[in-house]
Amino acid sequence: xxxxxxxxxxxxxxxxxxxxxxxxxxxxxxxxxxxxxxxxxxxxxxxxxxxxxxxxxxxxxxxxxxxxxxxxxxxxxxxxxxxxxxxxxxxxxxxxxxxxxxxxxxxxxxxxxxxxxxxxxxxxxxxxxxxxxxxxxxxxxxxxxxxxxxxxxxxxxxxxxxxxxxxxxxxxxxxxxxxxxxxxxxxxxxxxxxxxxxxxxxxxxxxxxxxxxxxxxxxxxxxxxxxxxxxxxxxxxxxxxxxxxxxxxxxxxxxxxxxxxxxxxxxxxxxxxxxxxxxxxxxxxxxxxxxxxxxxxxxxxxxxxxxxxxxxxxxxxxxxxxxxxxxxxxxxxxxxxxxxxxxxxxxxxxxxxxxxxxxxxxxxxxxxxxxxxxxxxxxxxxxxxxxxxxxxxxxxxxxxxxxxxxxxxxxxxxxxxxxxxxxxxxxxxxxxxxxxxxxxxxxxxxxxxxxxxxxxxxxxxxxxxxxxxxxxxxxxxxxxxxxxxxxxxxxxxxxxxxxxxxxxxxxxxxxxxxxxxxxxxxxxxxxxxxxxxxxxxxxxxxxxxxxxxxxxxxxxxxxxxxxxxxxxxxxxxxxxxxxxxxxxxxxxxxxxxxxxxxxxxxxxxxxxxxxxxxxxxxxxxxxxxxxxxxxxxxxxxxxxxxxxxxxxxxxxxxxxxxxxxxxxxxxxxxxxxxxxxxxxxxxxxxxxxxxxxxxxxxxxxxxxx
Numbered sequence: 001x002x003x004x005x006x007x008x009x010x011x012x013x014x015x016x017x018x019x020x021x022x023x024x025x026x027x028x029x030x031x032x033x034x035x036x037x038x039x040x041x042x043x044x045x046x047x048x049x050x051x052x053x054x055x056x057x058x059x060x061x062x063x064x065x066x067x068x069x070x071x072x073x074x075x076x077x078x079x080x081x082x083x084x085x086x087x088x089x090x091x092x093x094x095x096x097x098x099x100x101x102x103x104x105x106x107x108x109x110x111x112x113x114x115x116x117x118x119x120x121x122x123x124x125x126x127x128x129x130x131x132x133x134x135x136x137x138x139x140x141x142x143x144x145x146x147x148x149x150x151x152x153x154x155x156x157x158x159x160x161x162x163x164x165x166x167x168x169x170x171x172x173x174x175x176x177x178x179x180x181x182x183x184x185x186x187x188x189x190x191x192x193x194x195x196x197x198x199x200x201x202x203x204x205x206x207x208x209x210x211x212x213x214x215x216x217x218x219x220x221x222x223x224x225x226x227x228x229x230x231x232x233x234x235x236x237x238x239x240x241x242x243x244x245x246x247x248x249x250x251x252x253x254x255x256x257x258x259x260x261x262x263x264x265x266x267x268x269x270x271x272x273x274x275x276x277x278x279x280x281x282x283x284x285x286x287x288x289x290x291x292x293x294x295x296x297x298x299x300x301x302x303x304x305x306x307x308x309x310x311x312x313x314x315x316x317x318x319x320x321x322x323x324x325x326x327x328x329x330x331x332x333x334x335x336x337x338x339x340x341x342x343x344x345x346x347x348x349x350x351x352x353x354x355x356x357x358x359x360x361x362x363x364x365x366x367x368x369x370x371x372x373x374x375x376x377x378x379x380x381x382x383x384x385x386x387x388x389x390x391x392x393x394x395x396x397x398x399x400x401x402x403x404x405x406x407x408x409x410x411x412x413x414x415x416x417x418x419x420x421x422x423x424x425x426x427x428x429x430x431x432x433x434x435x436x437x438x439x440x441x442x443x444x445x446x447x448x449x450x451x452x453x454x455x456x457x458x459x460x461x462x463x464x465x466x467x468x469x470x471x472x473x474x475x476x477x478x479x480x481x482x483x484x485x486x487x488x489x490x491x492x493x494x495x496x497x498x499x500x501x502x503x504x505x506x507x508x509x510x511x512x513x514x515x516x517x518x519x520x521x522x523x524x525x526x527x528x529x530x531x532x533x534x535x536x537x538x539x540x541x542x543x544x545x546x547x548x549x550x551x552x553x554x555x556x557x558x559x560x561x562x563x564x565x566x567x568x569x570x571x572x573x574x575x576x577x578x579x580x581x582x583x584x585x586x587x588x589x590x591x592x593x594x595x596x597x598x599x600x601x602x603x604x605x606x607x608x609x610x611x612x613x614x615x616x617x618x619x620x621x622x623x624x625x626x627x628x629x630x631x632x633x634x635x636x637x638x639x640x641x642x643x644x645x646x647x648x649x650x651x652x653x654x655x656x657x658x659x660x661x662x663x664x665x666x667x668x669x670x671x672x673x674x675x676x677x678x679x680x681x682x683x684x685x686x687x688x689x690x691x692x693x694x695x696x697x698x699x700x701x702x703x704x705x
Contacts, residue, residue, distance in 0.1 A: 033070040036189045040072065042125035045101050048184035049512025050076045051209070052173050052383030054202040055183060056156070057109050058166040064197025064223025064251070066185045067169055073104040075118075075171070076385060077144055078180035080467055083557075091557040091576065092175065093472065094385065094465040100144065103127075111167055112136060114153045118143050140172070148174065150181045157364055158206060159282075162224050168202070173383055175468065180383055184512050192216065197223025197251070200232065200513055203381060206369070209513055212240070212254065219253040230380055231259060237508045237517040238262070238622060239380065262375040271353040272311045277368040284310060287366040291359070294326050295319075314352045314359075317343055328362055377623055378466055378667060386511040389427045389461025389476075403587040403655050403691035409543075412590035416482065416545045419586060423480040423547055426459025429520050430504050434483060434610065436497055436526075445491025447530060454483040456524050458614045462551070464514055464624065469558050471665060476551030476582055477616040477628040484543040487606050489530045498526040517619040525611045527635075532604050540606045542636035544589040546655065550628050550684055551582040552663040558676055581682040583659050587634060591651035593696050609635035611656070626663035632656065638696075649696040659684035 057067040066073070079098040084090045102120035109115070115134040119127050135141050140149035152170045156163065171181040185200060187193050198220035200209040208229040214220050225231075229242045231254060240259040278284045284306040291313060313319060320340050323329065329336045339354070346354065360367045406412035434454040440447045462475040506518035532538045555578040611633035619625040633656035641648045661684060666677025 033068065034189045035070070036072060036186060039188070040103055040186075042101070042121045042127075045074045045103065045121070045184075047387055047389075047511075048074045048186070049386040049510065049514045050074070050182035050184045050384065051201050051203070051381055051513045052171060052180060052182050053204050053209075054168040054170040055185070056163055056166045056168055056199075056202065058163045059111060060164075061162045061166075061197075061223060064162070064199060065166075066190075066196050066199060067106055067109055067167075069106055069108060071106045072186050072189060073106070074184040074186055075102045075104050075143075075150075076100070076180075076182045076184075077102070077150060078182065078385065080175075080178045080180060082175070082178055090175075091470055092178075092468045093470050093555075093557065094180070094467045096385075096463065096465065099385070102143075104143075107132075109167070111155070111165065114167070114169065120144065137167070146179075148172075148177050148179045150179075158369075160224060160226070180467070182383055182385060187215070194220065197221075199223065200510075203230075204383070205379075207380070209381070210254075211510065221251050222254055223251050225254055230262075232510055232513070232515060233259075234508045234510050234515070236261075237515050237619065239377065239515075241375070262377075262380075271349065271356050271370060272314060273307050273356075273368075275305075275307050278307075282366070282368045287359075287363065288313075290363060290366060294328070295322050314355045315348065316355065317346075317351060319355045320358060323358065323362070376667060377621055378469055378471060381466055381513045382468055384464070384466040384513050386465075386514045386516075387463045388509070388511060388516055389425055389459070399583055401585040401655075401657065401685065401687055403585075403589070403653060405651070405653060405692040405694055406588060406590040409590055409592075412543060412545075412588060415588040419480070419545050419547045419588065420482075423457065423459060423478060426461045426476075426478055428457055428459045429506055429518060429616070430502065430522055431455055431457040432500065432502075432522070432524055434498055434524075434526060440493070442491045442493050445489070445532075447491065447493045447528075448488040449497070449528070450486045452484040452486075454485070454610075456481050456610065456612050458520060458522060458612075458616070460518060460616060460618065462618070462620075464620050470556065471623055471667070472553075472555040472578075473620055473624040473665065474551065474553045474582070475618050475620075475624070475626065475628070475663075476549055477614070477618075477630065478547060478549045479612050479614050479630045479632050480545075480547050481610050481612060481632065481634060482545040483526075483610045483634075484541075485608055486539075486541045487528075487530070487608065488537065488539050489532055489606065490537045492531045494529040496525050496527050498524060500524055515619075515621045517617075519617040521613075521615045523613040527607075527609050527611065529607045530605075536604065538604050538606055538638075538640060539594045540638040541592045541594075542589070542606075542608055542638065542651075543591070544587065544610075544634045544636055544653065546585070546587040546632065546634050548585045548630050548632045548657060548659070549583060550630055550659040550661055552579065552626060552628075552661045552680065552682065553582055554579045554624060554626075554663050554665045554680065556665045556667065556676060556678070558667070575676050577665075577678045579663060579665075579678070579680040581661060581680075581684050583684045585632075585655065585657050585659075585685070585687075587653070587655050587691070589634070589636060589651075589653045589692065591636060591638065591653075591694075591696060593638065593649045604640040605638060607635060607637040609633055623667060624663070624665050626661060629658075629660045631658040646698055646700055648698045651692075651694055651696055652690050653692040654690045655687060657685060657687040659686075 055066050057065045077100040079095050080092045082090050082092055105117045107115040113136050117130045117132050119130055133141050135153050138154050140152040143150045156166050156168045171183050173180040190196050194214045195211050198210045210231045211220050212231045212233045225242055227243055231240045233240055239262045241262055288306045288309055324336055360369055434451050436449055457480045460477050464473045502522040504520040509516045557576040613631045616628045635654040637652045639650045661682045664679040668675045
């Protein structure tokens with residue numbers, strides 16, 4: 001029984017491409033670059049969606065080329081951790097705290113030379129001095145002096161119409177060197193803040209990653225697309241694969257009939273040659289003729305066409321042996337011989353895949369490259385990184401609950417500002433002001449309540465990293481409540497003053513190649529209960545601010561081979577999961593009273609609170625999803641107690657907290673592994689009891705008169 005199965009990977013700068021359905025724009029006019037240098041802050045750059053791969057420059061299709069004079073490109077230089085599973089297999093994990101972010105500015109670009117400047121942010125978020133670089137065709141450059149060639153500039157061998165002879169700037173990554181280089185296109189510098197020609201980037205397999213919609217919500221006019229490319233649908237929140245049989249030779253929108261969801265389309269790939277592939281200069285007769293000479297085929301197979309004869313060659317179990325004997329692998333004899341020794345265990349599909357891969361490698365000008373078009377996100381975008389919300393690497397909470405009372409109004413404002421600063425690191429999903437009529441008539445009396453700068457807000461933050469088969473994501477949601485109330489009442493009263501409920505569908509966001517979908521259910525209430533002795537008055541100011549955070553940190557690593565066998569990788573089924581809950585709760589309060597009247601022996605009190613229920617739904621590129629539930633409340637109670645001729649005012653702060661989270665991470669249809677998925681359910685924390693109680697005053701009644 002065969003113990004190993006082979007996936008063919010190419011280790012060259014030549015990118016795999018698909019073979020049908022092409023659309024491009026020729027010599028289209030384009031608007032000049034908008035100067036965005038003033039907005040290129042650390043926070044702006046680190047919140048971009050980065051991917052690995054390439055960006056193109058085409059002199060005849062500049063309107064669809066992100067690379068052009070004066071354009072800025074965000075860059076992320078990363079380091080990965082390698083874990084060896086056994087002697088042949090390793091998995092990789094991005095190390096976020098070692099990432100370095102920078103900005104590239106294109107000074108001049110043509111088909112022979114590229115000149116650009118580069119700056120990086122340091123640990124204190126300061127930008128470095130400018131470094132100037134100039135490279136020629138087929139050259140590489142190390143932009144941060146660590147010995148690794150981060151960028152390469154070369155002419156693409158892809159015969160994509162409109163991008164013939166296009167120059168590619170490739171952002172190099174290496175498992176051997178444990179280095180990644182990723183880019184993000186800064187759309188705000190281009191017309192209408194859209195991706196040029198709808199192009200987000202080119203993945204390492206040579207597929208164009210395109211945006212279906214513009215920033216205004218209209219359908220993108222794509223500068224080039226064809227079968228095997230991918231479209232991000234920001235309305236449905238999914239990736240779709242292009243299956244286009246017809247093309248017109250000019251820019252246009254992609255039709256819905258030319259798209260199929262990667263969740264629905266068949267995952268099988270045929271490795272046999274097809275007549276539709278031999279276009280744009282590829283000639284099946286010429287390829288067959290060259291192979292016949294090398295293989296010394298005296299007579300061809302008894303097939304009807306050159307395509308059929310080529311497919312018969314692909315089925316040859318001794319094809320590699322013949323190519324080796326022909327002297328085509330002089331520098332890799334041992335590696336190829338190792339593969340030949342394993343061929344007996346290959347299925348026919350794997351054999352055809354292997355043979356075609358070698359033919360493509362040996363005859364790049366004659367053999368059309370196979371459509372490498374996966375339905376698996378980690379193969380579509382093997383390298384991706386995004387942070388949404390906070391620009392700092394806060395991947396965990398401190399797992400604590402803290403409540404304290406300020407002694408002075410100034411101390412309260414300082415602590416409140418600190419909590420607000422933490423909240424501002426989140427993407428705000430909803431903010432609701434708390435407002436009420438100033439005076440509420442109640443029988444012969446009245447209740448006067450003034451809310452000042454009082455509101456509830458919810459937010460979300462997190463990160464997502466995809467690193468050669470490993471996925472790691474952190475998602476946190478928060479509820480921020482701040483209320484400043486002043487109550488004057490001369491009558492008892494009880495009511496829920498404010499009780500709206502909301503269903504929020506946050507617009508789907510594209511962070512480069514990463515899709516973020518958010519939704520939320522929110523409920524708010526402001527319960528008030530006052531008990532006042534007849535014909536007496538009660539005065540109380542209650543201020544409180546709380547920040548309640550909950551979330552999850554999940555990860556998946558699955559089998560990636562580390563065996564050095566030229567361009568062949570041998571995976572074995574392997575999966576490693578990680579998951580943990582994240583939370584904290586922090587409340588600051590301040591209470592005061594200007595009580596001027598005594599009371600009878602009956603107890604008087606006022607109790608006011610702000611309650612919120614928020615349930616967040618989060619979906620990141622259909623890989624990580626979950627929900628976070630935060631049921632929170634802050635209650636401030638003021639008690640007036642008359643005893644032994646003294647009037648005592650006491651304040652009590654009671655937080656109520658119930659945090660929970662559910663998380664799932666999964667990838668479907670992984671070759672030779674199948675579907676991987678794991679879920680977590682966390683009852684994170686429950687709390688409901690007084691946490692702060694203190695005396696506001698203790699005054700002899702005679703002093704109040």
